[in-house]
Amino acid sequence: MTSFPVSDSAARMQSSSTFKAMQAAANLREQGFDVIDLTVGEPDFPTPQFIKDLAVEGLNKGFTKYTPSAGLKTFVESVADFYNEQFGATVLPTEVAASCGGKQALFNAVCTLVNPGDDVLIPKPYWVTFPEIVNFCGANNVFIETEETDFILTADQVRDAITEKTKLLIVNSPSNPSGRVIPTDEMRKIIELCAEREIYVLTDECYLFFVYPPAEVFSSAALPEELRKYVCIAGSFSKTYAMTGWRIGYTIAPESWTKAMTKLQSHSASHPTAFVQYACAKALQQPERSLAEVQTMLSEYKKRRDWLIPKINEINGLKCAMPEGAFYAFVDVRGLFGDRYSTSEQVSDHLLNEKHVVATDGAAFGSEGFLRFSYATSLENLETAVERMSSLFGIDRALAT
Numbered sequence: 001m002t003s004f005p006v007s008d009s010a011a012r013m014q015s016s017s018t019f020k021a022m023q024a025a026a027n028l029r030e031q032g033f034d035v036i037d038l039t040v041g042e043p044d045f046p047t048p049q050f051i052k053d054l055a056v057e058g059l060n061k062g063f064t065k066y067t068p069s070a071g072l073k074t075f076v077e078s079v080a081d082f083y084n085e086q087f088g089a090t091v092l093p094t095e096v097a098a099s100c101g102g103k104q105a106l107f108n109a110v111c112t113l114v115n116p117g118d119d120v121l122i123p124k125p126y127w128v129t130f131p132e133i134v135n136f137c138g139a140n141n142v143f144i145e146t147e148e149t150d151f152i153l154t155a156d157q158v159r160d161a162i163t164e165k166t167k168l169l170i171v172n173s174p175s176n177p178s179g180r181v182i183p184t185d186e187m188r189k190i191i192e193l194c195a196e197r198e199i200y201v202l203t204d205e206c207y208l209f210f211v212y213p214p215a216e217v218f219s220s221a222a223l224p225e226e227l228r229k230y231v232c233i234a235g236s237f238s239k240t241y242a243m244t245g246w247r248i249g250y251t252i253a254p255e256s257w258t259k260a261m262t263k264l265q266s267h268s269a270s271h272p273t274a275f276v277q278y279a280c281a282k283a284l285q286q287p288e289r290s291l292a293e294v295q296t297m298l299s300e301y302k303k304r305r306d307w308l309i310p311k312i313n314e315i316n317g318l319k320c321a322m323p324e325g326a327f328y329a330f331v332d333v334r335g336l337f338g339d340r341y342s343t344s345e346q347v348s349d350h351l352l353n354e355k356h357v358v359a360t361d362g363a364a365f366g367s368e369g370f371l372r373f374s375y376a377t378s379l380e381n382l383e384t385a386v387e388r389m390s391s392l393f394g395i396d397r398a399l400a401t
């Protein structure tokens with residue numbers, strides 16, 4: 001039998017290596033092992049009850065039919081109002097389009113801007129999907145190494161990476177996988193530089209509110225018009241409101257870019273589920289209630305972060321900077337390299353096979369030598385994981401408390 005003649009665009013994409021790690025965890029669990037899975041990139045909290053109730057209300061009100069491709073009027077208006085209220089922005093409803101999660105928002109944004117042969121700047125470490133969308137479009141990924149600045153992208157690094165063919169920069173703060181947050185001033189400088197050079201910026205704000213003070217929540221929606229002309233925000237309800245399975249996100253971009261994305265989406269998913277749009281619109285109309293739910297989750301993540309990072313740093317050969325946002329610890333494991341290991345994949349495989357602790361290899365995010373641990377799991381699971389890692393790699397007695 002001849003193999004399926006997959007298209008060139010699809011063949012240029014790699015499957016997601018974060019899903020591979022999740023699969024490895026599931027396989028071990030099926031064999032009866034007590035697996036601690038730290039690969040999961042989704043909140044371990046349920047969706048807030050009032051949002052579930054709003055979805056039922058939407059169903060009962062008949063939001064069960066097609067909506068405009070850009071989303072229900074109430075959805076796009078609520079997103080615009082929410083950003084305008086929270087960030088003092090001047091977003092128009094015509095600059096908002098609903099999408100099936102942040103992922104589709106990103107896909108729509110890149111596919112409507114980038115041509116084959118264009119260069120797209122992507123800081124390392126990056127979220128796995130960014131380069132794959134660029135590959136799909138036949139454009140070139142130009143990666144920016146940020147280890148020197150502890151994984152916080154700077155305007156100087158962007159300036160050095162710009163080429164004649166640069167069309168777009170994709171930036172994600174707070175970052176998956178590093179958890180680092182680009183300070184507001186630096187983010188402004190980065191976007192000013194891009195606007196000056198007529199380079200567009202896609203800012204993935206999927207973890208927008210998951211920021212631990214003193215780091216600041218920053219949305220590019222707050223930028224002045226002359227900068228926003230070049231910016232598309234990819235937003236999502238998935239992490240912020242623990243709604244990963246609901247598949248809803250949005251873009252905020254100049255009207256002409258929004259129109260192009262809406263046209264593309266009208267020929268693919270059409271729009272996200274009608275009653276889900278209704279529920280999200282109504283939830284955003286009650287920002288105090290919605291953000292109180294976010295705060296409850298955030299304080300739990302903070303407790304875990306504050307416990308986990310010092311404990312990781314006590315383990316022989318592991319090193320992790322304090323993440324200011326999201327729910328990931330991006331751990332440098334190169335201190336373990338020597339006779340036994342020479343790659344982070346070998347470290348994660350050994351940890352998986354010996355101790356049944358599953359982490360994601362940093363190579364998946366373009367940073368070999370690191371492992372990503374998600375702390376969107378109970379403190380109890382984190383304690384077990386740390387115990388198991390300590391018994392495998394040993395404890396640095398000088399640091400242990």
Ligand SMILES: Cc1ncc(COP(=O)(O)O)c(C=O)c1O
Binds near residue numbers: 101104176206
């Ligand atoms: C940085 C980043 N952007 C976007 C997404 C996509 O999220 P969703 O499509 O569920 O909104 C994720 C999910 O893990 C992510 O980590």
